[in-house]
Amino acid sequence: MAASATALTLPLQHGEKRVDDRELVRLSQNGTEAAFEELVRRHQQRVFALVAGILHRPDDVEDVAQQVFLKAYLGIRRFDQRAAFSTWLYKIAVNECWDYLRKKKVRPLVYEADLSEEQVSRLDGIVSTDRPPESASARMETREILERMLGSLPEQDRQLLVLKEIEGFSVQELAEILNLNVNTVKVRLFRARGRIMDAYRRRLDPSGKGHASSAASRKE
Amino acid sequence: MPRDMGLGNAACEQYEALLEDYLNGELSAADAKVAAEHWQSCAGCRAALQHAAASLRLLRAAESSADPGPGFARMVIARIRAAEIDQAARRSSFWQPLVSFGWRFAATATLALGVLVSYNAGWGRRLQPNVATARPTDGIDIFAPEPARAPVNRDEVLMMVADNSHAKF
Numbered sequence: 367m368a369a370s371a372t373a374l375t376l377p378l379q380h381g382e383k384r385v386d387d388r389e390l391v392r393l394s395q396n397g398t399e400a401a402f403e404e405l406v407r408r409h410q411q412r413v414f415a416l417v418a419g420i421l422h423r424p425d426d427v428e429d430v431a432q433q434v435f436l437k438a439y440l441g442i443r444r445f446d447q448r449a450a451f452s453t454w455l456y457k458i459a460v461n462e463c464w465d466y467l468r469k470k471k472v473r474p475l476v477y478e479a480d481l482s483e484e485q486v487s488r489l490d491g492i493v494s495t496d497r498p499p500e501s502a503s504a505r506m507e508t509r510e511i512l513e514r515m516l517g518s519l520p521e522q523d524r525q526l527l528v529l530k531e532i533e534g535f536s537v538q539e540l541a542e543i544l545n546l547n548v549n550t551v552k553v554r555l556f557r558a559r560g561r562i563m564d565a566y567r568r569r570l571d572p573s574g575k576g577h578a579s580s581a582a583s584r585k586e
Numbered sequence: 587m588p589r590d591m592g593l594g595n596a597a598c599e600q601y602e603a604l605l606e607d608y609l610n611g612e613l614s615a616a617d618a619k620v621a622a623e624h625w626q627s628c629a630g631c632r633a634a635l636q637h638a639a640a641s642l643r644l645l646r647a648a649e650s651s652a653d654p655g656p657g658f659a660r661m662v663i664a665r666i667r668a669a670e671i672d673q674a675a676r677r678s679s680f681w682q683p684l685v686s687f688g689w690r691f692a693a694t695a696t697l698a699l700g701v702l703v704s705y706n707a708g709w710g711r712r713l714q715p716n717v718a719t720a721r722p723t724d725g726i727d728i729f730a731p732e733p734a735r736a737p738v739n740r741d742e743v744l745m746m747v748a749d750n751s752h753a754k755f
Contacts, residue, residue: 399663406659415651428654435662436669493640498647505649512648531645537610552606556597559609559641560634566644 387451394442402442406435409452413459415533416543420463420525422513430466434459449542456543485511486569493566518565523558530555596630605635609642 385401387408393401413434418427437458445454481489489511492498499505509532516524529535537555541548597605604621607613613621625632737743 399666402666403659403663406662407656410658410662411651411653414654418651427651428658431654431658432662432665436665439662439666440669489644492647493644498643502649505647509648512645527641527645531642532648533650537606537612549603552603553599556602556606556609556634556638559638560597562644563637563641566641 388447391442391445391447391451394439395445402439405438405451409455410435412452412533412535413455416456416459416529416535417463419528419533420460421466422524422528426466430462431459433466434462437462453539453542456539460543481511481514481569489566490570515562515565515569519558519561522554523561526551526555527558527562597634598624598628598631601628601631605631605638608635609638 385404387405390401390405394405410431413431414427417430417434418424421427421430434455438455441458445451488508492508499508512532516527519527526540529540530537535543537548537551540546541551544551546554601621601624604613604617608618608621625635737746
């Protein structure tokens with residue numbers, strides 16, 4: 367970190383032209399702190415989303431996300447830019463999450479609790495009318511309800527659904543960062559959709575009709 | 587072969603990836619035509635698709651993770667700096683015993699060298715015997731007269747008397 371932050375502000379903002387990631391990586395490899403800080407700013411939201419999607423432990427997300435960028439900084443000289451910086455960074459994030467869970471000897475926090483009638487009817491409204499809640503707080507509450515349902519799914523199904531549908535990662539990105547074949551990701555996603563809807567209908571109809579069919583679906 | 591997705595929704599295995607593409611709006615026109623022809627005749631895939639579409643509505647209603655804000659990047663940089671300081675301190679503490687041993691070794695070697703040089707230059711030479719004065723006493727002087735020795739028989743006595751008499755004349 368030889369160059370000062372002020373010295374780097376100029377080239378990054380020169381002519382109102384956005385410097386691309388490749389150039390920022392090259393500058394970071396030469397020890398330019400401001401270039402790396404810009405990379406952090408650009409990718410922090412996605413790294414946060416990825417870590418949150420895997421860990422499912424809100425309290426630890428920030429700490430792990432910081433650790434991801436620290437690892438990226440320490441290893442950036444070895445990054446040869448054959449892949450996109452974002453892909454490389456997301457892989458670090460995935461590994462960091464698994465390391466964290468292994469060190470803490472915990473599974474991602476999962477819980478499956480019964481939903482209140484109000485919560486079930488709220489979900490039902492979303493599914494039947496296709497009218498998602500507009501306010502951020504209502505959407506946040508919906509997420510909390512969904513997280514409860516997602517807790518009943520196998521861990522990989524939960525992660526795929528959260529990262530794809532809630533956090534907005536593409537199938538291609540998921541395949542790259544999770545080291546899976548694109549087709550495998552698609553098939554798993556499609557099956558996971560069936561399982562989450564299965565869990566949802568079990569709550570709508572707790573009489574047991576759904577339980578039998580869900581047991582059948584889990585046999586495969 | 588249809589696969590049960592739960593609640594009796596069965597999808598054909600070979601169409602699952604295609605159905606996922608369709609849901610994401612990523613199906614090419616040609617593939618969409620093939621898929622549509624299949625769905626018209628396959629109730630299982632049709633039901634599974636409806637089921638999956640409902641999951642899409644449900645999941646997309648949830649809020650994604652919030653941006654950590656502008657302070658996050660600053661915190662990351664601060665953590666990097668702290669890690670660098672820590673790393674430098676650890677690196678120096680790792681080499682410290684070796685460095686101090688090296689200095690001690692160098693000091694001892696210098697002292698030993700100094701002693702040897704000074705010994706060779708003066709102190710040692712003073713202890714050596716004086717060659718110039720010692721040579722006449724230690725060596726044999728070939729010009730010195732032979733020491734007189736006692737005759738051992740009668741012939742030697744006569745020879746000695748004859749030499750002395752001859753020396754007088």
